[in-house]
Amino acid sequence: MDFFLHLVVTIGLWIPISMGYTLLFGKGQVMHFGPIGVSVACGYAIFVTLGATGSYIAGIAMGILVGTAVSLIFAWLALRLENDGLGVMSIAVHLAAMVIVLNWTDVTRGALGIPRIPRMPFLETLPMFALAVTLASLFWIALFVWADRSALGRQMQALSESESFAKAMGVSRAKVHTIAFVLLGLAIVSDNVFFAQYIHLLHPNDYHFPTFIFLLAIVVAGKPGSMVGAVLSSILLVLLREGLRFIDLPISVLGPMRLLLFGVILLTAVYVRRDTLFPQKRTV
């Protein structure tokens, strides 16, 4: 039962970020490779504030503030850079965030991470935790499905198919992309509020590049831009990843094997979805 609830929590944590990312990267074709950079900033903002104030409300408020601010920085970069330039810059921002976390040891404890993170009183039992994550996840599913089917989703798709045609009709790229970046940022805040509480630890290793590869694999395998695909793919890939625990291999082998497996899944998905991922751009 505990393992089932663990799966529910893990899947519930991946769904919001996957849906937010598929809206921006999949539907909008915005080459934003820094969502885990946003995530590390949010995670540390929440739990450093919690450690300093002892208040979850203050921690979450700081997380929302930092998540929104970093998302706005990425949105600003997206408006000023070509798509490939944004891809490189967003990786650089992610790496810069990691360097800060690893070296600002007075605040972040560097590579040691922040241990003994307390859970909120009503989240102390696993069933309650799973229920809370599921409810949060359902909220984000409803929000992203609504966003996808609303003017925002249509305008994202129009901009990705032809920015010129969309602009000529009055679509504002600045407005549409900024909203998508902020929505993704807030979904990331929501995930971070739960994640470190769940394992009682905030550790930089959870925010390294392999985490992004896993996210990218979910979005690409689930069909970029598809909300249903992001949800199903989150479920399947989390089940696959967690199922690997039952293979009787030493952790030193299992870790790299898992990375290799998701690398192969990502490459295969990119190959299969190459027309959706890299469509021919139409210009005036």
Add this chain to the structure above:
Amino acid sequence: MSILAVTHLSLTLQDQHILKNISLSVEEGDVVGLIGPNGSGKTTLFNVLSGFLVPTHGSVHFRGQDITGFSPSKRAHMGIGRVFQNFGIFREMTLEENVLVALEALPAEQRKALGNLKEVVQGTLEMVGLSGHAKKKAGSLSGGQMRLLEIARTLKSGKELFLLDEPTAGVAPKMTHQVGDLISELKRDRKTVLIIEHDLPFISRVCDRVIVLNVGEVVLDGKPSEVKQHRKLQEIYFGADPTS
């Protein structure tokens, strides 16, 4: 007052003088043809008018307001609609979504004034005989149907000035008449239309006035019947006076 006034407009790109000191004005309700050989700067002029290119010199006024530095989306909100040479239709979206996206991009007051958007979408598709295909992907339409949809979508989203870039290109001859009829409808509704076109009989049929561009300059401006007979037009298209 002119709805559109272009004053001493020049554009230089990579040391090439693409547009040279162009001045023209268009009155409300006029249908004006813009013709000229390939490379004469017609589409570039449209790109400047719709905000995709910023002129090196000169200005563009719309309804008396200087819009020279305005973005394409801001110009669209003011009432300038563009129909593209290579079909400005979102092929991966349904017909319904193609119209909706144009209506939803309008400023809030204009959008509210339209009433129920679903009904406007239905009306737009009915107008061009595509109401039975609302859920089909726009990429499945013929060139003529795409063109009709694009013009109707621009009309229903409340535009006042239409920039039509080769509306008959890639359109079957039968559909060309329908496109012409739709432009005549725009004229009846007192909309202002600028058309780039190579099809001179089409231009003669739908336009009140023709402007001829050559190597980035306005070389002729007049009624279609006058321009068609002008020696300069023959020279531009055939290289020399054919009667000499």
